[in-house]
Amino acid sequence: MEPTTAxxxxxxxxxxxxxxDFAADQAQEPPSKRARLDDAAGPNGxxxxxxxxxxxxxxxxxxxxxxxxxxxxxxxxEANADDAAEAAHHDGRADEHKGKKNxxxxxxxxxxxxxxxxxxxxxxxxxxxxxxxxxxECTFGxxxxxxxxxxxxxxxxxxxxxxxxxxxxxxxxxxxxxxxxYKCRFLGSHVEERETADGRKELVxxxxxxxxxxxxxxxxxxxxxxVNVASVEDKVALARRKMDFPRxxxxxxxxxxxxxxxxxxxxxxxxxxxxxxxxxDGETKDEKEAKEDNRAIYVEPPFLPSEKRRLYFGPxxxxxxxxxxxxxxxxxxxxxxxxxxxxxSEMAMSLPLVQGNKSEWALMKAHESEMLPPTLLPxxxxxxxxxxxxxxxxxxQIAANKPWQxxxxxxxxxxxxxxxxxxxxxxxxxxxxxxxxxxxxxLLEHPAKLEKIIRGMNTVSEHIPITVKIRMGTKDxxxxxxxxxxxLLLGGYETxxxxxxxxxxxxxxxLHGRSRQQRYTRSADWGYISECAALIKRLxxxxxxxxxxxxxxxxxxxxxxxxxFFLGNGDCYSHVDYDEHINNAGVDSVMIGRGxxxxxxxxxxxxAGQYLDKSATERLAMVEKFVKYGLETxxxxxxxxxxxxxxxxxxxxxTRRYIPIGxxxxxxxxxxxxxxxxxxxxxLETLLASANYxxxxxxxxxxxxxxxxxxxxxxxxxxxxxxxxxx
Numbered sequence: 001m002e003p004t005t006a007x008x009x010x011x012x013x014x015x016x017x018x019x020x021d022f023a024a025d026q027a028q029e030p031p032s033k034r035a036r037l038d039d040a041a042g043p044n045g046x047x048x049x050x051x052x053x054x055x056x057x058x059x060x061x062x063x064x065x066x067x068x069x070x071x072x073x074x075x076x077x078e079a080n081a082d083d084a085a086e087a088a089h090h091d092g093r094a095d096e097h098k099g100k101k102n103x104x105x106x107x108x109x110x111x112x113x114x115x116x117x118x119x120x121x122x123x124x125x126x127x128x129x130x131x132x133x134x135x136x137e138c139t140f141g142x143x144x145x146x147x148x149x150x151x152x153x154x155x156x157x158x159x160x161x162x163x164x165x166x167x168x169x170x171x172x173x174x175x176x177x178x179x180x181x182y183k184c185r186f187l188g189s190h191v192e193e194r195e196t197a198d199g200r201k202e203l204v205x206x207x208x209x210x211x212x213x214x215x216x217x218x219x220x221x222x223x224x225x226x227v228n229v230a231s232v233e234d235k236v237a238l239a240r241r242k243m244d245f246p247r248x249x250x251x252x253x254x255x256x257x258x259x260x261x262x263x264x265x266x267x268x269x270x271x272x273x274x275x276x277x278x279x280x281d282g283e284t285k286d287e288k289e290a291k292e293d294n295r296a297i298y299v300e301p302p303f304l305p306s307e308k309r310r311l312y313f314g315p316x317x318x319x320x321x322x323x324x325x326x327x328x329x330x331x332x333x334x335x336x337x338x339x340x341x342x343x344x345s346e347m348a349m350s351l352p353l354v355q356g357n358k359s360e361w362a363l364m365k366a367h368e369s370e371m372l373p374p375t376l377l378p379x380x381x382x383x384x385x386x387x388x389x390x391x392x393x394x395x396x397q398i399a400a401n402k403p404w405q406x407x408x409x410x411x412x413x414x415x416x417x418x419x420x421x422x423x424x425x426x427x428x429x430x431x432x433x434x435x436x437x438x439x440x441x442x443l444l445e446h447p448a449k450l451e452k453i454i455r456g457m458n459t460v461s462e463h464i465p466i467t468v469k470i471r472m473g474t475k476d477x478x479x480x481x482x483x484x485x486x487x488l489l490l491g492g493y494e495t496x497x498x499x500x501x502x503x504x505x506x507x508x509x510x511l512h513g514r515s516r517q518q519r520y521t522r523s524a525d526w527g528y529i530s531e532c533a534a535l536i537k538r539l540x541x542x543x544x545x546x547x548x549x550x551x552x553x554x555x556x557x558x559x560x561x562x563x564x565f566f567l568g569n570g571d572c573y574s575h576v577d578y579d580e581h582i583n584n585a586g587v588d589s590v591m592i593g594r595g596x597x598x599x600x601x602x603x604x605x606x607x608a609g610q611y612l613d614k615s616a617t618e619r620l621a622m623v624e625k626f627v628k629y630g631l632e633t634x635x636x637x638x639x640x641x642x643x644x645x646x647x648x649x650x651x652x653x654x655t656r657r658y659i660p661i662g663x664x665x666x667x668x669x670x671x672x673x674x675x676x677x678x679x680x681x682x683x684l685e686t687l688l689a690s691a692n693y694x695x696x697x698x699x700x701x702x703x704x705x706x707x708x709x710x711x712x713x714x715x716x717x718x719x720x721x722x723x724x725x726x727x
Contacts, residue, residue: 059659059675060666067677115712117642119183121157122146128181132203133196150182150203159638161188162705170628171636175224176211183637185705221419222368225632226329228394228417230361238356238412247460248407250302255403255452305458308465310386311422311507313565313589315582316377317341318606321569321593322397322424322469326650330629333367334622335596336393339603341374343394347426349439350400350409363396364417370394371419395422397469399429401438406453411460420464422507425453428471430516441516444474447487451504454488458505458559465507465560469569469591472528474516481511485532489539489564507560509536510591513570523672524570526585533586536566567591573598573671575605595671597654613661616685620702626651627703642711645700649713652696656689 054060124146126136132150147153161167162185169186172178178190182205190208193201223229237243313319319342320327320335332343345363352360373391396413400406410423427450429440436442443450450468458466468488473479488504511532513524540563568587572578573595581590595602600622605612630644659675661667680686687695693715697707 054666057673059664059669059673061659061663061675061678062665065663065678065680067679115642115708115710117638117645117708117711119153119157119159119638121153123150123153123157123181123183124148127153128183129205131205133200154182154187158183159185159708162186162641164703164705165628169636170631172208173211174632175215176208176213178205178636179224180635180637180640181205185636185638185641218368219371222371225368226365227368227371227419228364228366230364230416234416235356235358235361238354240356243412243415245408245411245460247303247462248404248411248456251456251459252404252407254302255456301459303459305505306462308461308507308560309391309421309463310388311465311467311560311565312374312376312388313342313508313567314377314379315589317374317589318578318603319567319589319591320344320596320603321591322347322426323593323597326597326647326654328647329365329367329633330626330644330647331600331651332394333369333629334626335600335603336367336369337625338601339607340596341393342421343370344424345394345396347397347399347429348409350398350405353398353409353412354405361416364413364420366392366394366419392419392421394420395424395467396420397424397426399426399434399439400453401442403449403453403456407456407460410457410466414460414462414464418464422465422467423457423461424467424469424510425457426469428469428512428516430471430519435516441471441474444470444480444484444516447480447484448492450484451487451492454504454506466505467508467510468506469510469512471512472515472525476515476517479515479528481528481532482535485509485511485535486539489536503559503562503564505559506564508565508567508588510567510569513568520672526568526570526581529568529570529581529587530585533566533568536564537586540564565589569593571595571671572602574602574611574668575609576668578606579609594654597651598671599655599658611661611667616680616682616688619655619658619688620684620699623648623652623655623699624703627700638708641704642708645704645707645711646713648700648704649693649696649715652699653693653715656691656696658689660685 124138124144126138127148127150130136135148138144138148147157165173165186167186168189169178169184171180172184172186172190178184178186182191182203184190190206191203192206194204196202217225219227221227234243318340320332320340322344323331324346327344327346332340336343343366345366348360348363370393372393373388374393376388396417398406398409398413400409406425413420413423426440427443429435431440434440434442443453454466454468470481470484472481488506488509489502491502491504511529513526513529514520514522565588566586567589568581568585569591571594572581572590572592577595578590578592581587592602599614601612601614626648627644630647631640634640634643659669659673659678660680661669662681663678678689680689687699690696693713697713701707
C-alpha cells in the first residue's frame with residue numbers, strides 16, 4: 001500500500017515508550033483546528049490563571065504528554081541551536097587582534113559534506129529524449145563517458161523506479177511531459193514499448209497532450225513556470241567581461257574622481273590638516289574665494305536615479321525573510337501558497353554575479369506564483385491611481401563589500417532578470433566569512449560607505465526599487481541602527497557634498513532586532529525597533545513640513561516618492577506577535593524568518609487572526625507538497641531526488657521544533673522555548689517532532705524512497721534524540 005497522506009498516520013513507525021522511544025497513540029481523534037488565546041485551559045479544564053507558572057525558556061507542555069521516566073534523569077531543555085542558521089557563536093575579535101588562535105566553534109558548517117545521489121553511469125543526452133532506435137549524434141563520439149545503450153543503462157546503471165505517488169511522476173502529472181526523459185525515477189509512468197515495422201520492441205517516451213492543454217501559466221513570460229532565468233549567453237558575457245555596464249561604470253568613475261577631489265580640495269588632507277577653518281568673526285575673503293573655487297570643481301553625477309516602481313508594505317503584507325539554504329524556490333512557493341506576500345532570494349554575493357557564476361545566478365530564479373502582485377488593501381499609504389497589477393512578490397538580495405561590485409551586480413540584475421520587486425542590500429549577515437570580507441554586517445561599521453553603495457545602486461537599478469536590511473549593530477553594547485537609519489533618510493555629511501537630494505535612496509529599511517555579536521543568544525529587541533520606527537516617522541513629518549512647491553525635490557531622486565517603509569524582524573512566531581509588533585512597535589510590516597521555517601502556516605494564522613492547530617496529517621501534506629515542488633524544481637532523476645531529499649531534511653530540522661497548540665498549557669507560544677521530552681497526540685505527530693535526523697530520513701523515504709547509498713546528511717547541529725539525551 002502506498003504511503004499517501006491519507007494513511008501515513010496509521011502506517012507511521014511505532015516504538016515502545018518503555019525504552020524511551022515513541023509512546024503509544026493516546027489520542028486518535030483529530031485535534032482541534034482552532035485555539036484561541038482566551039480559551040487556554042489546563043489538562044483538566046482549569047482556568048489558565050490556575051495553572052503552574054510559566055518557566056522562561058521551557059515550553060509549557062501539558063503533563064499527560066511529557067515522557068516521564070523516573071529511573072532516568074529528566075533531560076534538560078534543548079540548547080538554543082539557532083546559531084546554526086547563520087553560523088556559529090561570535091566571540092568577538094579581541095583574540096584575533098592579540099594574535100591568539102581561537103578554538104574551532106561548532107555550527108560553522110565549514111566541513112559539512114553531502115554525498116551525491118547519481119546514477120552509476122549517466123545516460124548521454126543524445127539518447128535521453130529520443131526513441132530508442134533514433135538517437136541523435138553524440139558530439140563527443142567515442143570520447144563520451146556516458147552510456148549510449150538505453151537498455152544497458154536501464155538495466156545496469158539506473159536505480160529502480162520509485163513507487164511513491166502511486167508510481168506517477170509528479171512533473172509529468174502536472175505538465176504532461178517530464179524534463180528528465182529516461183533518467184526519471186518514475187519512468188514507468190511515461191514510457192512504453194512500441195512494436196516497429198520490422199517487429200522489434202522500441203522504448204518511446206510518452207507525452208500527454210490533454211495534460212499539456214490544461215496547463216495554465218499564471219504569467220505570460222514564465223518559461224515552464226519559472227522566471228528570471230539568466231541565459232547562457234548573458235552568463236558567458238559576464239564571465240568573459242564582455243557585458244557592458246553603461247551606468248555602473250561611469251558612475252563608479254565619477255564617484256572615485258569626485259571623492260578624490262573632495263579629499264584634496266575640501267578637506268585639505270594633502271596639507272596635513274584643516275587649514276581653512278572659519279574664525280570666530282566669520283570667513284575670510286580668501287576662504288570665500290576658495291569655497292567658490294571648490295564649487296566650480298564639483299561635477300554633477302553622470303546619471304540621476306530613474307523613477308522606480310512604487311513599493312508598499314502594510315499590515316496585510318507579511319514578508320518571508322531571505323533564508324540561506326532554506327530560502328529555495330520550493331519553500332518560497334509553499335509559503336506563497338500559505339499567504340506570504342513578499343519573498344526574497346537567498347543572499348547572493350555581488351562579485352560571483354558579476355563574474356557570471358552559474359550557482360549564484362540560479363538563486364535569482366523564481367516561480368511564476370511569486371510574479372503575482374501582492375494583496376493590498378486600499379489606504380492612505382498606497383499611491384492613488386497607481387496600478388500594481390504588474391508588481392511582483394519576489395525580490396533579490398545581494399551582499400557586497402565594494403561599491404563598484406554592488407553597482408555592477410545591480411545593473412546586471414536589472415538587465416538580465418528585470419522581473420524583481422526589489423533589490424535588497426544585505427547589511428546584517430553575521431557569518432564570519434562574509435563579515436571579514438567587509439560585506440554583510442561589516443557595513444554597519446562604515447556608514448559613509450554603506451550610503452554610497454545605496455545611492456549608487458539606486459542610480460543604476462533603473463525601475464527596480466532598492467531596499468536594505470540591517471541589524472542593531474555589530475556589538476551588543478554599541479547599537480548604531482538609529483544613527484544609520486537617520487543617515488539613510490537624510491544623508492550624511494560626506495555625501496551631502498556630492499548629492500543635494502537628501503535621502504540615500506532606500507525605499508524600505510528592515511531592522512533585525514539583534515546585534516551581529518548576539519546572533520540568537522537572546523530575544524530580539526523590539527523596543528529598539530520601536531525607537532527606530534518612531535525616528536523614521538518623526539523625520540518623515542519633519543521633511544514634509546519644510547517641503548513646499550518651490551523646494552520640492554526631484555521625484556527621480558526620492559525613494560518611493562519620498563515614503564520610506566520600515567519593517568521589523570525577529571522572533572515573530574504567532575499572529576499575536578505579529579499584531580503586537582504592528583500595533584505597538586510602529587512598523588509598517590514584519591519580516592518573518594525562523595517562525596516560517598518552523599510553521600509555514602504562520603502566514604495563514606496572520607490572515608485568520610487566530611491560532612491554527614494543524615494536525616499531523618495536514619503537516620505531512622505540506623511535506624508532500626514540498627517534495628512535489630522540489631521534484632519540479634530540481635528534477636525527478638536520481639540527482640533531483642537526492643537534492644530534494646537534502647533540502648527536505650534541512651527543513652525538517654526546523655519543523656520538528658513545532659509544538660502543537662493542543663499540547664501547550666500556556667499561550668502564546670515562544671519561538672525560543674525548548675520542550676522537555678514529549679510525545680504527540682498520535683504516532684505521526686511524535687515522529688514529526690523527533691530530534692533525531694535518522695527519523696527525518698524516514699520521513700523523506702515516505703515520498704522519495706530509500707536514499708542512495710552515497711547520500712549523506714549531516715545536520716547543521718547534530719541534535720540528539722530524546723533517547724540519546726536521556727541516556
